[in-house]
Amino acid sequence: MVELRTPRKTSKASKMDANGETASLKKRKREPKEETTASQKRQRSKPKTQPAAANGNVDDTTDSQESTLFENKDLQTANGDLELTDASNTLTTRNTSAWKVSNPMGGRMLDIDPIFSLDERYLLITYNTSIQVYSTEDSLLVRRISLPITKLDSGAELSSPHIVASALSASAPEFLWVACSDGRIWHLNWATGEGAETPFTIDVKKVLDMTVESVDIRDKQEDVLFILQKLTKSSAQIVAYDLKALRKKTGKLIHTYDENPQLLRSAAGGRLIVAAAKETLHIGTLKSKGKTVKAVDDLEYAFHSFGVPDLVTCLDIRPTLQTTKKGGIEIQFVDLVIGCARGAIYVYGDLLSKLPGSATKGGPIQPRKLHWHRRAVHSVKWSEDGNYLISGGAETVLVLWQLDTGKREFLPHLSATIENIVVSPKGSSYALHLDDNSAMVLSTAEMKPTTYVSGIQSLVLSDKPSKESLVRRVWRSVDEISTPLITTSNPTNPSQIFLCVGNGQQASSTGNAPSTPLIQVFDVSSFQGVSKHPIARTNPTDTNMTSQGAPIIEPRVTKMAFSHDGKWLASVDEWQPPERDLEPLLTGSKTPCEVSRERREIYLKFWEIEAEDNSLQLVSRINEAHFTTESETILDVASDPISSRFASLGTDGVVRFWSPKLRRKDGLASTGPEGQQLRTWSCSRAVELPAYGQLEEAVEVSPKTPRSGALAFSEDGSVLFAAYGPSSGAVVVVIDTATGAIRDTIPDLSRGDIRGVEAVSSSLIILSEDLTVYDIVSDEVQYSFALKETSEAAKQMTHLAVNRESRSFAVAAPIPNSSQEKLKKGAKSELVVFSVDEEVPQLIQMFPQVITAVLPATNSAGFVAVDSAAQIWSITESGEQAQMLQPLADLNMEESASAVAPVDHAVEDGEASDEEMQDADADVGMEDDDYDVHQAVVAPQKLAEIFNAAPAFAMAPIEDIFNQVASLFSTRPSTI
């Protein structure tokens, strides 16, 4: 059963596995001492033929863990792994019981208008996997309604379902309609969170858009859903449903097109619907024959269509209603505005009167043209009074058009492309959704933000093509995730994680590699972006396009590390000129690629973290930290766990140690404006690693061969492990950090490119195409697994993170999929947690998205993973179900409960401060006269035990904590 093999001798072909297994196949070197080892190597694997059979359900992770592992009967195509299929599942399940994966938090706001509640107290934002309700008063998350978007049994992998529209119910404002592209329609009560489990399902190919109107049906206001659904490749239908029709799954067909409309809008209680196909508008008006509508089947529309000058990207209707003599309501006139893909805005005033009487295409209707935007108009809206238009787009400028005078007002230089604009029901504020995964509410009077919601800004694989891509551009937007998200956590503030991000999804995903010039500081406990700092060259106020229309590429941060005390941050950023600029510079036989490489700018920067506001101060910039004849890539940066020191490894094969020293000028210590001593970072030692060729004379490696490598300090900082070399054979070099001497050189621990090295006490974990755990002291391999052959892109996205507190490490990688060269939509990831001492995985968990980063949770025994849907998962060892931020609703703070008892307030206060808790306790006692009042005496460490058990995002549910605290306080002093 156990295949004994020596490393690097097994040919890659023997491990080729077309079937898509992820990891952990072969054991090596260790003697088979017990029979159970065979079953320990039980594989988790997911056959390609059953792709979503595994853990597709985002919200149900713990239940589906077994299915991930064991629902794999058709593994037989694998050559040489057959022996693993019959293994029992007992070991895995037993071990995984200790590790849990939390529900995901966060996500990416979709390009769907945020929704104001009618009283403007709440903002409902549609995320890619959830609906989140925020309070506009304090920007806090009130409720997160998670929607199981990724279905378990969907056959086609590539047409992944996504939310296409959400709309507030017109007749019952506490309900929300959410449409998914696969035909599921949720009717959610956003005030209570009910309805997420039971969607209606309609039988369609693809839902394109949905609007909701309240229509008089039998003199009762009822919601009617107008759903735009795809019929064939070039035709679509509008179908109307009411609740009854949804249950029956049959709606009333209203209109069929030969075109492919993308947008559907309706107005005035369903009296008007407008659908926009590429350069055509279809206007449908309700035929009111004087009779009341008895059912949805009675709805009849007359349709007109006419051409517009450009591709429509957004539209807004402003109907003016009047009361008829009979007391009915009819449309007096309709103003329509459309935003177009080339930047123009067209205003059609009083459209209905200009429409020809017949349903055929009428003559050209002359609109008023407003052109300021350079690129596509992402959103355009009428103001409440109809005097203004509000528009926004990739220029990051909010434009207010005064229609009477033609004057424009601007709110320039917002942080990212404006995706959606919504005017609040009272017209007193605008909600903006920006491309950097943030939303804000601006008051119309002052144009100052009153609410700001900001999520993780990492790159996501989006479902809908951007509005920019409607027009052919010289660039194409990136539809894959090619580089891992660089994240790190602040050792002094466990709730903060630092992510390297770009200026919004669209700005950062154009060009060869995503630009990530910013650091986003994200607080996991409050689940809000705290701040953003430019860490490489970026200027939000400059145009980000060249005159040829190509995007300007900003540097990409490739490595980042905190010093042990959290006072310093080292970052590496890379920039190289795009090859299109380099044509005149080609000399001799150089290729554009080489010329571009020669001009790479690789900077190693050291930042000081200001204690009070967490802002970053650039202290030193090293231009060419590693160089030969050109700047060399910095493969890894590691920080010393006991002193302020960093080590870097470059492709020049040199390990450099960096340490701070007092900055001197002319022999004098220079001081800052407040007289504080300034420091500067410089290379304190350089250690040249032995080239592979010197170790084994027989193997000649050309210096051009790409090298890979990684660094890890030992836990006590006394040695540095540097794994480095060409993929044909990297070695691990053990360097004494005090003297710089090379203590040991260990070959043959890796196979292929080094993807990560970590050290836990005496164990060294090396992740290459093998996962090897090596004991430094006893000089032997503890255990080793081989990873599946996978694509280059997937190799890039393999992560290794180690948590020294629990002596465990996590490996995450995309599940190999031979049909996908790049990591596009639909790719899934798997995360495996090992304990250093045991070769049995502690947890095997599949994720429905690609994991872009894994980092150990500070001060606790878990891990934090970020996926390609901008969600954060917490993986904890505790027996409790891990939780991150609690939405306010779960803290017993019902927004509708106006008569909240004071005790309930005590509940939410209690977790903030135990003194208030005591006060509340005393209050209760005073109300109750019979109660024997005593001051609860609680030792502070008892409270600390409860509250410091885990970091904020991994805490036990709030009820449990409350119960624990309550029991602590309610106990008589004598029993404590």
Next chain:
Amino acid sequence: MAAEVQPLATLKLPTVVSPITAEQRYWKSFKNQKSHTSTAAWPISHISFPGSSNGSAASHSLVTAAKTNDLFAVTSGPRVDIFSIRKRELLKTIGRFDSQAHSGEIRADGRVLVAGEDSGKMQVFDVGTGTRAVILKTWHVHKQPVWVTKWSPAELTTLMSCSDDKTVRLWDLPSNAPSRLFAGHQDYVRSGAFMPDRNNLLVSGSYDSTVRVWDARAPAGSVLTFKHADPIEEVLPLPGGTTLLAATGSAISVLDLVAAKPLRLITNHQKTVTSLSLASNGRRVVSGSLDGHVKVFETTNWNVVSGSKYPSPILSLSVIAAGAGHEDRHLAVGMQSGVLSLRTRLSGATAEKARARAAEDALMVSGATSKLAKIDSAKAKRKRNAASNKSMALLGENVDVIIPTDATNSAGGRKRRVKLKPWQRDFREGRYAACLDAVLDLSSPEYQPVTALSVLVALRHRSALREALEGRDEVTVLPLLKWVIKYISDPRYATVCVDVAFQLFDIYSEYVGGSSELADQFAVMTGKVSREVEKAQMAIITNGMVESLMIGGAEA
């Protein structure tokens, strides 16, 4: 929220070893040398100016500070000359000495002067009235030449003297006999000083190579003795009263009084160090030596930060501070040849005034009246601002906070929006060619090479380099070429220059035939580059030779 428009950030070039440090620039700014030769070319033996009396006078008003600090005394031969600090002019000469005068010192209030002489006499003169100095007091207690007479910084009536009779004495002005006598030196005592901030401590240095610290309270007197290798020519206590400098032969020793041990021996001079002086409010020490060198030391690690050479051996020097901030004003150096050299640094408002005057003169000569008017109006505005500031300052006697009218230095207030320069606006609005022309203009008064470099690098980052270089005619392309030729050999500019040169060759090489100037410039550039290549080759060859030597050495 909405981000503010920022101008293009200037590149920070890597620091290279600069030929001139900021410190050197500072000491170089002591210009406008004025030489004054003493009567009969007597060597200048001592220069002194009254230090502020504990800084109390300085803080109150400019007027009194200037008044009390306006004098300095220069002792040469049998004379003491009194100069004005502000005017750098000789005000008065005291010649009433029978023999060589020593150590003419003005008291902190600027009213009386004390000096010793070779006969052993000590005299106190009235500085203020008349051209002829009135002798206020004469002591003839020392029987050997008196080399040091110094006023106590704390009490106006106390003074000390050091004499060749191996004694140090403490005097009270009204009494005829010394109030204290310190005996213990084995040889001539040629230097001495009061310890600042410690009223009862005195220090003296003698030709017996010892530095002794005396305590007026202790019955024995001597509390500390530092033994050196060479005679002590000068002692200088540093502010704070814990560190002491002593010039011993050609070295300067740094003594720590608290630990009672020498900290360091500074051996930067070749010949006997004759004088020491504090500068920059005690943050620097200036030394002068018989080798003619003046050296400036910083006071933490005692590195030389600047220096200059004088034509004759230096016997005395002093950095004369003046004004409310006690800025260094003059560097006064007295030499064996009898020449007193005064170098003056114009600071702050004075320097600005001097610049403005120079500009005005230049314009007056060329006759540009409109510009002159502009300068006049600017001057008037400045004057108004200064006047209002001044009135505020006078008002401020009794208020806690004075807010200057100039908006730029009001800290917490709203920052005035940075106005973009024309080239910055050009850059921002995409007129790259115009922007480049502006920053590459070598003749422009605002020209700075690093700005040009910043723009070129930014253009490369924005993929707009070609756009900025394209579409030029012969006249507009030549400045670009000249700039590239000028900087292509600078390693910090080389990569950008090479890119620009490639682009220029690519765009304009076809026009070389039609324009001789263009052809010339291209030829010049080729020549410069080939010279650089030769240099690099030489460097590589040299490196190779050194390496083979190193390997040979390692094997042997």
